Amino acid sequence: MKRTLADLKRGERGIIKEFSEENIPLKLLEMGCLPGNEVEMLQMAPFRDPMYLNINGSHLAIRREIALLIEIDLISLHG
Amino acid sequence: MAKQINVALIGNPNTGKTSVFNQLTGLNQKVGNYPGITVEKKEGICKLPRGLKAHILDLPGTYSLNASSLDENVVIELLLNKSDKDYPDVAVVVSDVENLKRNLLLFTQIKDLGIPTILVINMADRMERKGISLDVDLLEERLNTKVVLVSARKNTGIDELKEAIINYRHISDEPCVNASVIAPEYFDRLRKAFPKQSLYKLWLVITQDVNFGNINRKEITNSDHFDTKSHTELKKLQHKETILRYQFINGVLKETMKVDASSAKDLRSRLDRILTHKVWGYTIFFGILLLIFQAIYSWSSYPMDLIDETFAFLSEWTKTTLPAGAFTNLIAEGIIPGLGGIVIFIPQIAFLFFFISILEETGYMSRVVFLMDRIMRKFGLSGKSVVPLVSGTACAIPAVMATRNIESWKERLITILVVPFTTCSARLPVYLIIIALVIPDRAVWGFNLQGLTLMLLYLLGFGVAIGSAWILNLILNIKNRSHFVIEMPNYKLPMGKNIAINVVEKTKSFVFGAGKIILAISIILWVLASYGPGDNFNNASEIVSEQYDEQSNITEDELDEEIASFKLKNSYIGIMGRGIEPVVAPLGYDWKIGIAIISSFAAREVFVGTLATIYSVGSDEEETIKNRMAAEINPILGGPLFTFASGVSLLLFYAFAMQCMSTLAIVKKETNTWKWPVLQLVVMTLFAYFVALAAFQLLK
Structure with missing residues (x-):
């Protein structure tokens, strides 16, 4: 199953996979959202939108519509 | 005299760039606009050792040279234009030690432009606590530039930075990334x-x-x-x-920076768990809004009363001290109250920006955006629009100014355009007197009808503001390239100096920006109300005295009131009021209300005072005016003028009409064009007119 940033639960972490670049704002890349970097879901506003993430040490809030575009590999909590 | 060194201060938002700017320039700074756009331009002079000086330009915060907003365009336009008078001899990139990696992205871009670029690593005082160690010498070598560790908060490293600016010619302008x-x-x-x-x-x-x-x-x-x-x-x-x-930055930092991850889990995550919580986050935010509202609505009334009394005293004093005449009247009744009408807003503006600076400085404002984004987005507003909308309930002037920190121009413009619909405190005197007049003072299901009406008016104002934002979002065709990516900065204690400078700057920009327009319009309104054509105005006292010749039971004061009333009726404004009677009659008003509507364009609360003068009741006591109003007869329909229908019509008119020149002046200042305030004036007035018309015709 395709897993994206939007699937992360609070406290879960993942690694950003290669993404199809077109719809992702350049600004997000510049803030450190690059393939291979680690992401942690910190908080979610009601209705899971927006989402508050720690991406590679940058603390960012992004909307769910963008989070849905970014595929990740989940890092298992106990592994 | 030696040439000033042109310095451009560049950096990501939340790196403390403005604190560094404040430390370099002190109060030696001025805030203006870039020509033709609404982006704030901050510049200042910095005294350097050996009698040298630097001109410091504090460019808007940006994450990279790939611009996505007007603010960011300013940065790249300057850096690509060598013939600009502000083109920097040396760029100073301010970074935050905790976000060095991300901050260096912008640094490499600036350096690649071939401009000598000093790297300031700010908040150096936090390094130890965060377990960060840096090899500054090696970093200088790898980045091929001068690196300065600074703490704007502790005021360390500033002298070293000044020294580096003086020696900018020794800094390499070689690019670092190909x-x-x-x-x-x-x-x-x-x-x-x-x-x-x-x-x-x-x-x-x-x-x-x-x-x-x-x-x-x-x-x-x-x-x-x-x-x-x-x-x-x-x-x-x-x-x-x-x-x-x-890749380049990771390589450099791998060699030069060590972070001890075992350093204690920080305050941020604990605070965030509460402040962005689904329940507590909102509870705390609304508590803070309540506090701000209390401050601008209630606390600022004390200094405002003082200002009011002071200017009334000054006016009186001028009248009695200077020789009587037209010139004295202009000063005492036109200019001094006009100036008072500007100064009166200062307490509210100062209070609001005191709180907003604290919210911004501490990093809390980003959490507000996080909490409110989803709700406000639907109406084309920003999460940050909540603060202006709520403070608009006290006064639209500081609220319009408070939209400045909304990054997206479209969201900011919509907020500015709808804020005047919220029920500001100047509407309150008008509402109170009309409600007292036409709404019965009794309880239904335990609720007082008059209180309910007042609450309905507040809700109505807010609802129309939100509704028109939704419409504007659909029809305004403004390209909005900025994406919602919000940095959530670390929590910091606010710096007193930054807050003080911000409050002073905002107040100054109101007084000298919008103040001119407010003064001009109030003088015009005063002239219109104090002069009139023809014999009726000029011989007012004789005409009125003659009328009362036989009745000897009239006192001196009453006669004066009658004369004032007669003069106002025959002044230019009075003639205009009578002229618009055919227009306002379908709304249930007579020419006296027409005059009051025109003169209350200065400020809504003037409505009550004007009616007091016209009715020659000679006192601002609400009870007296109310009784006099209740006795008014409708000239066309007969019967009492103030009925339920005409009262509701008047309430609705004041709820929606743009009856405030000061708001128009500040909107002109903030949008840098007359287009938007004029649009606001026309649309809001028309809307108010037709709603009031419908109300009166349906209810009468």
Whole structure:
């Protein structure tokens, strides 16, 4: 199953996979959202939108519509 | 005299760039606008050792040279235009030690432009606590520039920075990343076509949608020497460039920075768990809004009363001290109250910006955006629009100014346009007197009807504000390139100096920006109300005295009131009020209300005072005016003038009409054009007119 940033639960972490670049704002890349970097879901506003993430040490809030575009590999909590 | 060194201060938002600016320039700074746009331009003079001086330009915060907002355009436009008088001799990039990696992205871009670039690493005082150690010498070598550790808060490293600015000529202007490796062939062709230009500059001109002084984008893209790339291809290359820069930065930091991860879990996550919580987050936010509201609504009434009394005293004093005449009247009744009408707003503005500065400085404002984004987004507003909308309930002037920190121009403009619908405190005197007049004072299901009506009016104002935001969002065709990516900065204690400077700056910009317009309009309104054509106005006292000749039971004071009333009726404003009677009659008003509506354009609360003068009751006591109003007869329909129908009509008119010149003045100042305030005036007045018309016709 395709897993994206939007699937992360609070406290879960993942690694950003290669993404199809077109719809992702350049600004997000510049803030450190690059393939291979680690992401942690910190908080979610009601209705899971927006989402508050720690991406590679940058603390960012992004909307769910963008989070849905970014595929990740989940890092298992106990592994 | 030695030439001033031109310094551009550049950096990501939340790096403490403004604190560094404040430390360098102190109060030696001025805030203006970039020509033609609404972006704030902050500049100042910094005294350097050995009698030298530097001109410091504090550029808007940006994450990179790939601009996505008006603010960011300013940065790139300046840095690509060598003939600009502000073009920097040396750039100072301010970074935050905790976010060094991300901050260095911008640094590498600036350095690649061939400008000598000093790297300031701010908040150095936090390094130890965060377990960060830096090899500054090696970092200087790898980045090929001067690195200065600074703590703007502790005021350390500033002297070293000044020294580095003086010696800017010794700083290398060699680029640190060769961006052309992302597409060697493409850049090769570019180099051949424009051998004299810097490649990175050309690249920026091609990819950025901004105006450049001396380089023409069309000239490049239309050149035969290479094929233009499609938008998608260019974007892919920009992504590649970003990855390339991060590879360089990761390499550098690996050698020079060590972070001890075992340092205690920080305050941030604990605070965030509460402040962005689904329940507590909102509870705390509304508590803070309540506090702000209390401050501008209630606490500021004390200094406002004092200002009111002071200007009334000054006016009286001028009248009794200067020789009587037209000139004295102009000063005492036109200019002094006009100035008072500007100064009266200062307490509210100062209070609001005191709180907003604290919210911004501590990093809390980003959490507000996080909490409110989803709700406000639906109406085309920003999460940050909540603060202006709520403070608009006290006064629209500071609220319009408070929209400045909304990054997206479209969201900011919509907020500015709808804020005047919220029920400001100046409407309250009008509401209170009309409600007392036409709404029965009894309880239904335990609720007082008059209180309920007042609450309904507040809700109505807020509802119409939100509703019109929704409509404006649909019809305003403004390109909105900024994406919602909000940095959540670390929590910090606010710095007193920054807050003080911010409050002073905002107050100054109101007094000297909008103040001129307010003074001009209030003098015009005063002239219209104090002068009139023909014998009726000029011989007012004789005419009125004659009428009362036989009745000897009239006192001196009553006679004076009658004369004042007669004069106002025959003044220019009185003639205008009578002139618009046919227009306002379908709303259930007579010419006296017409006069009050025109003169209350100065400020809504003037309505009550004007009616007091027209009815010659000679006192601002609400009870007296109310009784006099209740006795008024409708000239066309007969019966009492103030019925339920005409009362509701008047309430609705004041709820929606743009009856406030000061708001128009500040909107003109903040949007830098008359287009929006004029639109506001016309649309709101028409809307108010037709709603009031419908109400009266349906209810009568």
